[in-house]
Amino acid sequence: MTLKVAVAGASGYAGGELLRILLGHPKVEIGALTAGSNAGTLLGAHQPHLLPLADRRLQETTPENLEGHDVVFLALPHGASAEIAQQLPDDTVVVDCGADFRLTDPQAWERWYGGTHAGSWPYGLPELASQRDELTDAKRIAVPGCYPTVSTLTLQPAIAEGLIEPDVVVVAASGTSGAGKSLKAHLLGSEVMGSVSAYAVGGSHRHTPEIAQNLQLAGGDAVSVSFTPLLVPMARGILATCTAALRDGVSEDDVRRAYDKSYADEPFVHVLPEGQWPTTQAVLSSNQVTIQVAMDADARRLVAVGAIDNLTKGTAGGAVQCMNLATGQPETTGLPTVGVAP
Amino acid sequence: MTLKVAVAGASGYAGGELLRILLGHPKVEIGALTAGSNAGTLLGAHQPHLLPLADRRLQETTPENLEGHDVVFLALPHGASAEIAQQLPDDTVVVDCGADFRLTDPQAWERWYGGTHAGSWPYGLPELASQRDELTDAKRIAVPGCYPTVSTLTLQPAIAEGLIEPDVVVVAASGTSGAGKSLKAHLLGSEVMGSVSAYAVGGSHRHTPEIAQNLQLAGGDAVSVSFTPLLVPMARGILATCTAALRDGVSEDDVRRAYDKSYADEPFVHVLPEGQWPTTQAVLSSNQVTIQVAMDADARRLVAVGAIDNLTKGTAGGAVQCMNLATGQPETTGLPTVGVAP
């Protein structure tokens, strides 16, 4: 069986990463590649690293051009997926890398994104609670945001086992590709090299309610999330530092056991050996999440640190992992499990 | 009046930054430059950016070579300052950039550094509580660590005014120069470029008790500090993200007023206008601290972000600021107030 796959938004960073992974997927034939303002140009002009597809011409992102595929990946600006998605056949697997169908609560949607809630789809994080079941054979999948992916997985065992108070503080340092290829002054190389800054401070990043939604799913109770993203001088990667007050009586052993047990069978989540800490470099271009935990005995807090590649596990790799589940293939098919370092 | 100034440890990063600033100080004559294993070599081999001093030969770091100066800066490995310092005349102004005399509590010293507590000196952060008075005309000064400098100043108004609970979480992203010129594999360019990592996680960084000591001085009560440092791909700069639960009834106005008032007269601490956030690039090579605050209404937490150049305000600039106070000069003399950007 070969899946015919289309990518809408093929000239952007998420689209490029989808294609990089799909080129190595043994069961995929790459079909239509579409774009917005770049329609009509060659892919090679936008994704020079994808040499085997350099001569493919980008079509317009229309339902017609996306028809006739087994799987359609949408890597479009936020808000653009809903309209396209409802015009695609019900039996096409549609995997949306945008935010349109992530939040389950219509009120949360309206507050954080504005406009009408388009609904919610099975949430593409197989490692979260019982999501894997929901994704199996799903026809519509909402890929998580990059920050929620790493923050959720880094905190899940502690929340699920009730080891920490439900007030978490997440500070996540991200490379610039998370902001996409948008032409904004603060994303210029001259501005980002040699500089670290915080943005959306005070809980105003749209990934905040998504993290809270996930942690509630993990633990059953509402979780308060203080989330601060940092922009750091690298193209790819997120390192999330997650901390919360430990519940009384929780020992370091409890913590380590909870983490080891939670992810023992997960192919893409690795709790590192004691003494080894995650680096974004070690997961560059890989679909892995690496996690390490420590107890701060003085401050009585858990500190858990997780690393991902925002474009791979944080977006395109996660999306392909979900496609595998939705199409009945081994979950790990075609997904990179080693990083590129140094 | 011209001050004759010696720098011990002139071949390292802190020593180089001291000399960069002192070369622009109108009241300073640069005297002895000393080093450890680099003694006997020319300064130009180690500090190629200090062209006017390229032909100066490094002497050994001995009390004899440091005699006869009005001011001696010690930029030595931790633990090396105490022995040298006690052999210098009492009326020499000795400014120690190391940790030896920072902690006031002997037990804290023994726990975090080991060995015998050498005592404590006036703490070189003029903007902290009543430290400016203690530094005026002081003959011995302990320059703060880089993380404590930015963390303390970023949290001080909130602690001093009782706006937050005394449990703070600090995640501080630092450039690599904070680790000095030490030849360690994880500091190689190939390892740090394109990578972010956390280290000393769980409260084990030696700057933790120093931050706690400062915040207690600021507010009168013990403060619990959860501190996680990050290594990011740049040479200079620290961005500290500091967060704590807001006390009941505290409004955004209260917060902003406290910060504005605290630092209104400080020449080197700038609370930025609303909507503008600190970047390390904007303070590169300058003695400024920039701070911005936000309230997270959902999480009921204050998030305060501060930026410094770890080598300038975080080490050498702070040291020269203290020298100015100790020698009766205007506090801002010779200190850079603008950054180098982009």
Add this chain to the structure above:
Amino acid sequence: MTLKVAVAGASGYAGGELLRILLGHPKVEIGALTAGSNAGTLLGAHQPHLLPLADRRLQETTPENLEGHDVVFLALPHGASAEIAQQLPDDTVVVDCGADFRLTDPQAWERWYGGTHAGSWPYGLPELASQRDELTDAKRIAVPGCYPTVSTLTLQPAIAEGLIEPDVVVVAASGTSGAGKSLKAHLLGSEVMGSVSAYAVGGSHRHTPEIAQNLQLAGGDAVSVSFTPLLVPMARGILATCTAALRDGVSEDDVRRAYDKSYADEPFVHVLPEGQWPTTQAVLSSNQVTIQVAMDADARRLVAVGAIDNLTKGTAGGAVQCMNLATGQPETTGLPTVGVAP
């Protein structure tokens, strides 16, 4: 005497660097700051590193707003200077950081820039041939391009003394700030970090004829220039590798003597001691040029390497150096002579 100085184009990188230097100049009062589309906004929004000027509001770039100053710096897009300049009083010192008045040959201008040649002004490279005399008391000055500054000074002694054949190959690696704050996809941080590329290959960069013009001035004869610029992952700095066939009988001693002699009295050009090679880091934010030479005995070529900060000596520092000459001040007044490193 205090000079009242205006900067047109104050929100860009060259304008910001001019202001950074002028803030440290003891004889300057900063007057009007003007901009194009940023007129009406505060300088602090564009140049957060210039804290002392953060509250200054940008005016429109008009002759009226630039009137009443002793010196006007133009840091405008290429082609915009000529029109403004002719509307400024003859006794105002006008220093143009753009290309409009650099080329002396109208045909070269038409070929490389198009349109009508606006004329040529004294060329702001005091270290080139007899330019210092022309700049003394000049009322109109054309600041060189960044690549021509470093390439010319790195090759001048060899050309002037006839040590090399007049066919030079220059490969110059530049940081991204040389391209200005323009919003172009290839200048995004995600694109430049971790990447090196060549551009304008095959001699099509507009700085090529300017280098050739300078070298002819240095040596008397036409020089053929093969120039390739590289974009490298850093914000500032240019390292120029310049090579040419050695003339028969030329020894390494001849070469070293020529370089040492040429620049012995230059305050801003340093021929490094044997064995030490230029790095862009060592001249970051300084007005220095560092140069080193080697003979390749097998290939019978001279290889000369020069480093500058493209925004300082390559633009704004060079411009202030010229202002000093034009206004009768010591040439080095207010100019940084040490770099910021690491």
Add this chain to the structure above:
Amino acid sequence: MTLKVAVAGASGYAGGELLRILLGHPKVEIGALTAGSNAGTLLGAHQPHLLPLADRRLQETTPENLEGHDVVFLALPHGASAEIAQQLPDDTVVVDCGADFRLTDPQAWERWYGGTHAGSWPYGLPELASQRDELTDAKRIAVPGCYPTVSTLTLQPAIAEGLIEPDVVVVAASGTSGAGKSLKAHLLGSEVMGSVSAYAVGGSHRHTPEIAQNLQLAGGDAVSVSFTPLLVPMARGILATCTAALRDGVSEDDVRRAYDKSYADEPFVHVLPEGQWPTTQAVLSSNQVTIQVAMDADARRLVAVGAIDNLTKGTAGGAVQCMNLATGQPETTGLPTVGVAP
């Protein structure tokens, strides 16, 4: 058929890259992993990106430990391969990533490396002249240096077709991983970030005679090579700018035709479409070489620019490509053909 493969020097950068590629090779079983001073430790401590091999313990690099494998890769310090190699069975395929067997001329060896010439092995650059034939079924292979790989392939068509004079100038900008994991001060992150420098200037880099040897093989005549390597702030990648005087009568068409024809059937060498220039980012972690050419009509020179990943095509990818040839597999088996970008 599955090949049992050992890697000597598995804790270094070349060793790590070999393992990254071999993990994706469908016909390989990874056998012994050996090291020098790191013997006895776990691979995961040195290569955290190779999660599937994290628990493998490094053995000492001895002939005994390397016995019983079909293929042995040597990724050892220069000079260490010869002794090990001669103790391995004749029918083991030995692929040396070091320099020991690259130069064919004993005198050249003595001059550039010193000591006794160990001999020369089939040279592992299948795209060079008739090397592919020599590598097929070879039992001993000398993998080229990274600079020679990209420089040779970028110049080969012009040399082979007699389009340029045999005096070439190569300036090649390299990431820091080319220098290995050696603990040297100039390789620290603080030193390399924000800095470009030249090294081994004047033709003293040991890759110079290797480039000359290759170009002579390509064209039949001796070629003079002026080679200058640059260190730039990135971990991986080389961009080589190669220029030479054009022979009389050579047109741009001649040049383009020669390049297109030379590499039309090469799976790993891509002459880019006109107007598109190589970037190191586009070949990151891929085995591809991308090349573009331009004629400088004024300077009458060819400028050819080539990009590779120094660790992949420049070392480990090239080595595996040779292993494929030597073991009768399709040359492209297991080799990455797309880059990781951005």
